[in-house]
Amino acid sequence: MSKTVNELLTAPAGAPSDVEEIKERSNYLRGTLAEVMQDRISAGIPDDDNRLMKHHGSYLQDDRDLRTERQKQKLEPAYQFMLRVRLPGGVATPNQWLMMDELAHKYGNGTLKLTTRETFQIHGILKWNMKQTIQDIHSTMMDTIAACGDVNRNVMCTSNPYQSEVHSEVYEWSKKLSDYLLPRTRAYHEIWLDEEKVAGTPETDEPMYGPLYLPRKFKIGIAVPPSNDVDVFSQDLGFIAVIENDQLVGFNVAIGGGMGMTHGDTATYPQIAKVIGFVTPDKILDVAEKVITIQRDYGNRSVRKYARFKYTVDRLGLQTVKEELERRLGWMLSEAREFRFDHNGDRYGWQKGFKGKWHFTMFVEGGRIVDYADYKLMTGIREIAKVHKGDFRLTANQNLIIGNVSVQSKKRIDALIDQYGLTEGRHHSAIRRSALACVAFPTCGLAMAEAERYLPTLMDKIDMIIDENGLRDKEITIRMTGCPNGCARHALGEIGFIGKAVGKYNMYLGAAHDGSRLSKMHRENIGEEEILSELRVVLSRYAKERQEGEHFGDFVIRAGIIEATTDGTNFHN
Numbered sequence: 153m154s155k156t157v158n159e160l161l162t163a164p165a166g167a168p169s170d171v172e173e174i175k176e177r178s179n180y181l182r183g184t185l186a187e188v189m190q191d192r193i194s195a196g197i198p199d200d201d202n203r204l205m206k207h208h209g210s211y212l213q214d215d216r217d218l219r220t221e222r223q224k225q226k227l228e229p230a231y232q233f234m235l236r237v238r239l240p241g242g243v244a245t246p247n248q249w250l251m252m253d254e255l256a257h258k259y260g261n262g263t264l265k266l267t268t269r270e271t272f273q274i275h276g277i278l279k280w281n282m283k284q285t286i287q288d289i290h291s292t293m294m295d296t297i298a299a300c301g302d303v304n305r306n307v308m309c310t311s312n313p314y315q316s317e318v319h320s321e322v323y324e325w326s327k328k329l330s331d332y333l334l335p336r337t338r339a340y341h342e343i344w345l346d347e348e349k350v351a352g353t354p355e356t357d358e359p360m361y362g363p364l365y366l367p368r369k370f371k372i373g374i375a376v377p378p379s380n381d382v383d384v385f386s387q388d389l390g391f392i393a394v395i396e397n398d399q400l401v402g403f404n405v406a407i408g409g410g411m412g413m414t415h416g417d418t419a420t421y422p423q424i425a426k427v428i429g430f431v432t433p434d435k436i437l438d439v440a441e442k443v444i445t446i447q448r449d450y451g452n453r454s455v456r457k458y459a460r461f462k463y464t465v466d467r468l469g470l471q472t473v474k475e476e477l478e479r480r481l482g483w484m485l486s487e488a489r490e491f492r493f494d495h496n497g498d499r500y501g502w503q504k505g506f507k508g509k510w511h512f513t514m515f516v517e518g519g520r521i522v523d524y525a526d527y528k529l530m531t532g533i534r535e536i537a538k539v540h541k542g543d544f545r546l547t548a549n550q551n552l553i554i555g556n557v558s559v560q561s562k563k564r565i566d567a568l569i570d571q572y573g574l575t576e577g578r579h580h581s582a583i584r585r586s587a588l589a590c591v592a593f594p595t596c597g598l599a600m601a602e603a604e605r606y607l608p609t610l611m612d613k614i615d616m617i618i619d620e621n622g623l624r625d626k627e628i629t630i631r632m633t634g635c636p637n638g639c640a641r642h643a644l645g646e647i648g649f650i651g652k653a654v655g656k657y658n659m660y661l662g663a664a665h666d667g668s669r670l671s672k673m674h675r676e677n678i679g680e681e682e683i684l685s686e687l688r689v690v691l692s693r694y695a696k697e698r699q700e701g702e703h704f705g706d707f708v709i710r711a712g713i714i715e716a717t718t719d720g721t722n723f724h725n
Contacts, residue, residue: 160472166454174200175302175364180337181207189343195231195279207303207365208340209296210235210282213275217594232261233277234595235285236299240330241309241323242270242546243555244294246537249544251292253521253534259285263530266519268588268640269306269371270382270546271299275595286344297340302366304333304444308387310376311498311547317506321400322374322393325433329372332437333444335361360441360448367451367459370444371410373548374403380493380667382548385409385424386641388461389443391436392427394489402432404488405439407473408465411638413723414457415652422643422670423462423720428474429485442480446473466721493666496644497586497627498551501575502562509542510557512565514574518589518604519550532572536565550588581618582627584611588641592634592651599634601651607632610680617688621695628704629665632657643670643723646705647687652677659683661690662714665703670717673724 168176174183183204188197197205202212214229222229237252244252252272256264261276277285286296299306309326312319336358341347358365375384376393384390390406409425431439443461450468452459465473478484500513516529523530533552537544542556557565569575590596592603610632618624631645642648648660648671656679660671675686690713691704698707709716717723 160468161450161476163450164452164454164458164467166452168453169456171203171302171456172364172367172453174203178204179339180358180363181301181335181339181365182337182343185339186343189279189282192280194228196228197279204301205233207298207301207335208344209238209286209299211300211597213595213597215594216597216599231279232275232595233279233282235260235274235277235282235289235296236267236306237272237289237294237296238299238306238330239271239294239546240307241326242311242548243323244272244544244546245292246540246542246544248292248294249537250534251288251294253530253537255285255288256521262522264521265591266516266521266546266550266552268519268548268550268590270308270311270548271306272546273591275591283344290345295340298334300369302368302370303335303361304330304366304370304372304440306330307333308371308373308382308548310374310379310381310393311545311553312376312379312381317398318376318393318395318400321433322376325391325436326374328437329374329440333360333372333440335365360444362448364448364453366444366448367453368456368461370447370461372440375493377491378494380496381498383496383641383644383667385667386411386422386638386644387425388447389440390425392491394430394491400433402430402489403436404430404491405485407443408462408470410460410462411641411643412460413636413638413643415636415650417457418724420457421720421723422638423466423723424668424670425462426465426470427488428470428477430487430489431485438481439477442477445480446476462720493668495627495665496549496629496667498547498549498553500551500585502566505556508559509555510559510562511545512554512557512569513547514552514554514569515580515585516551517584517587517608520604521552528572529574532568532574535572536568539564539568549586581611581615581624583618583623583630584615586627587611587630588632588645590633590639596634598637599651600653601634601655601657603632603634603640603651610683613680613684614687617684617691621691623691623695626704627665629663645671646703646708647671649683655679657683659686661705661708662716663705665705669705670720670723671705672714672717674714 218230259281260274265273307326307330372389373382373387374391386409391403406425406427411422413420447461545553545555589604589607592599630647631640631642632649633640633642634651649657659675661674663671
């Protein structure tokens with residue numbers, strides 16, 4: 153390694169942030185959580201413990217719809233917890249689905265949220281029900297550890313029913329990665345599962361994370377071309393499967409992606425990961441660990457909004473990080489192999505996989521599993537889970553796959569699908585089926601504007617423009633987030649909306665349909681009337697002027713409506 157690289161390998165100067173201090177004195181993520189969770193005087197917990205709570209898979213929230221009224225009544229906020237499951241690859245058994253459904257009704261708000269990271273969230277859990285909820289989840293061989301916090305989070309992999317031979321192998325690697333990268337502290341097991349702490353033993357060693365864990369969250373995704381449904385370039389660390397002769401031969405490695413930013417701070421930006429080489433499957437655990445240790449050692453621990461791995465890579469330089477990775481590995485990455493993505497959406501309806509198994513992909517608007525007055529979505533899936541012998545796959549697009557259905561079971565499950573109208577999503581426009589939204593109001597404390605609750609209403613009006621222009625069957629990715637943190641990967645939407653204030657959004661255009669290029673801001677701080685006006689013009693032009701097979705994101709760049717954003721460092725330019 154050259155002297156120049158040595159000189160570059162330094163962490164940013166500055167005093168540690170308050171979160172670093174909280175982690176340092178937390179006794180490996182314990183803090184006073186065990187005590188405060190038993191305190192019934194308040195439904196909330198102190199902020200220090202809430203920071204630690206994230207590493208256990210949960211956030212303290214409050215119902216913002218009730219906030220003003222409760223203030224008038226001199227009551228504390230309507231505190232509640234969001235609980236997120238660690239579910240590598242998004243694969244769950246029918247029994248696990250039934251347990252999540254039961255807990256959502258018993259302790260939550262009666263709904264389940266399918267997230268853009270292929271896992272479950274339950275909202276509305278009261279403090280005194282948290283321990284039992286986690287124990288019930290544990291009883292079905294799931295957990296919530298490291299689903300949030302400054303550690304590696306849920307490992308994603310392609311939900312790929314039409315190429316299941318490879319998907320099955322990739323899914324196993326996603327599980328191995330998830331387990332290998334877990335924190336070693338026993339805090340989770342002691343606090344929630346009543347594991348007895350042995351007196352006199354030394355504190356837990358964290359050989360990979362260290363006592364301070366990472367400067368910020370860390371995300372990993374595995375994509376299986378030609379599908380980029382996991383948006384692999386949005387990940388801190390991405391693995392792209394390389395398939396030769398229908399066999400998985402290894403993975404291209406991509407580093408430095410991430411979607412979050414801060415309004416008004418041009419030093420923050422979304423970024424797309426860059427491919428740095430190729431490794432065989434048996435090497436990916438080692439690669440992931442060493443990449444994480446680089447972020448541990450050189451990430452920004454002073455200012456959290458600059459602390460994601462993408463900023464570490466951009467500050468040190470891609471080549472410098474690659475050389476340091478290879479030094480820590482003790483071997484060199486091979487040259488990256490060729491690959492091609494052609495979409496990042498889901499394929500709806502029945503698909504035949506290998507070994508005679510079938511898979512049914514259903515559209516779930518906003519990822520919200522709930523019974524509506526005229527659409528018993530939650531009940532229908534529950535009834536299927538009672539008879540299903542295969543699995544459920546939660547997709548990165550907030551949809552659901554009823555997977556591994558035998559020929560013998562297909563007729564029975566198909567009858568339940570018809571009975572409960574679970575094919576409804578197939579009648580929606582292609583753009584609506586390609587839309588993602590984060591939770592936003594009322595439970596997310598960071599939300600500046602609506603997302604999940606508002607996007608369906610906006611889509612009703614966008615659909616009219618789509619129909620006017622004959623584009624109903626044209627897939628255009630659309631993403632909406634209530635703030636710039638990027639939970640719905642807004643910067644990779646061909647049309648993107650980032651909340652600025654109630655009813656106001658920044659509008660972005662021009663991302664690639666396959667997730668390989670970022671969008672750029674087209675209009676700032678606009679409301680619904682202006683959004684529809686802008687889309688009416690640009691979608692009309694797209695309908696009339698597009699070339700054969702041209703995606704919307706490519707068109708707006710070719711037509712000069714927006715400039716291409718090939719790197720996050722020119723996102724604001």
